[in-house]
Amino acid sequence: MGLRPQVPSLSTAVAAGQLTGGWSGHGRPVHATLRTLLDRRGGLATRRDVLRVAPPWTLQSACRAGRLVRVLPQVYVDATLVRDTPTELPILARIDPELARRAALAYGGGRAALSRLTALDVWGLRRQPPGEPMHLDLPVGSGLSGRPHLVVRRRPGFTTEPPHAVIRRGVPVTRLDRTLVDCWPLLPTVDRAGVLIRAVNDRLTTPQRLVAALGEVPRLIARPALRALVDRLAAGCRSPLEIWGHDHVFTGPGMPAFTRQARVRVGGRTIYLDMFAEAERVDIELDGATSHGDPTEREIDLRRDALLATKGILVVRFSHRRLLADPAQVRQETLAILASRRLGPMIT
Known part of the structure; x- marks a missing residue:
């Protein structure tokens, strides 16, 4: 299990000159309790979190004043953490990727795990380029749908515990063998083999686990090519x-x-x-x-x-x-x- 990433507090970031704007000095001051909550949570809070410590008007006022920005339904971040450009991008694409992942998981309400290309990034095997949507797995019946810059997939019986998901770098992600299989048709063709070979060479998974995961996805696009690669890895091949x-x-x-x-x-x-x-x-x-x-x-x-x-x-x-x-x-x-x-x- 990885360590939970350290997120600088808002007060520290402001003091270091990393953020613009502020929570006071212009217009109506934001409720001090709300500011404390956001500072403690690295600039992110859900509506439920806010209503536990402050009246509804506090949240409404902060949004109207441009101090808070809704990045997903029921999920808000401090406006100073949103990059100014390019403004045509979805809000989730204009905040730090780690904060965006936390926002996506908050949107999932404890029932979601990062999956596919986003999980592959968390596993350290491929960094998601800017603008590439995040991926989230949820159980069927969650009632949540995809949003701009967020692709939601519903899986029967899905949970955030093994065998479906594990904790990696402090966040729930789909287990690696299933992640690799799910990512196969989404990756550029030239990158596919290298990602799987690296995962096996680094002993993060095994060809046998990949075979089992492949059995969970019988209608996978480009399945024969993946099975051929896994067979070569099982035979002991360790490079293209x-x-x-x-x-x-x-x-x-x-x-x-x-x-x-x-x-x-x-x-x-x-x-x-x-x-x-x-x-x-x-x-x-x-x-x-x-x-x-x-x-x-x-x-x-x-x-x-x-x-x-x-x-x-x-x-x-x-x-x-x-x-x-x-x-x-x-x-x-x-x-x-x-x-x-x-x-x-x-x-x-």
């Missing part, structure tokens, strides 16, 4: 290059069933092998487009390969350029190396 190699080079007649990300202990170290042919004791390493640009990184690889040689493991490296430009030749060389290892060392 490895997936391409799996599909075009290292499977088929003559190729062994490589163990991907095989774990080997050598010299007190744990080393993970990209593709390990155990019977032949061959490790195929696929070097990315930026690999070995740094001599220090090259030296690290050489030492690693030497350690593996003490265990009788031959390391064969193929560059990003060669793999993509001449896959047939890479395949031929791989088959020849594997065949020679099966025959044993040649004597001349």
Whole structure:
């Protein structure tokens, strides 16, 4: 569970010159209790919150005077927290994203969780660009609908607790595997694979959990492509290059069933092998487009390969350029190396 983000108080922000306008000095003063409430809650309050501590006229007066702005039904923020430009944007798009998320959750009345692209941002896997709507999941029957800059989805039996949602960075969000599946058709095509690969590589989820989540959404757009990617991740592929190699080079007649990300202990170290042919004791390493640009990184690889040689493991490296430009030749060389290892060392 993450820590709840710290929101500066209104008085601190005003003192630091971060906000414009004010709550006094022009027109009728705002009720001191309302100001205290907003200060304590980082500039946001619901109508219910206000009516617990002040009479209705206080809220009405603050809105008429331009001190408060309604960002969603029953949800208000201090007007000094609303950016002046561009004024054609919805109010939710003109306040800090974190404040906008708090406002959306307040609108949900404790029954909502951030979902899809907004949840993906909270999980730290993709930042939502300015202007992209927020997403909120609610149970069926909530009676709430979408608003400008806020997309609402109603799900049967949805709750803000597991297995539907968890707390991340202090706010309820849909669980990551379901978030990734839901986001698949919403993401730009070029970003889809990278987000899922990163989530698995960072051990935030697993291919098995993604398969289970995919089963919850049988009519997902572009489902076959997602299932193919999850299958490659389950096979051990951990980069777009490895997936391409799996599909075009290292499977088929003559190729062994490589163990991907095989774990080997050598010299007190744990080393993970990209593709390990155990019977032949061959490790195929696929070097990315930026690999070995740094001599220090090259030296690290050489030492690693030497350690593996003490265990009788031959390391064969193929560059990003060669793999993509001449896959047939890479395949031929791989088959020849594997065949020679099966025959044993040649004597001349």
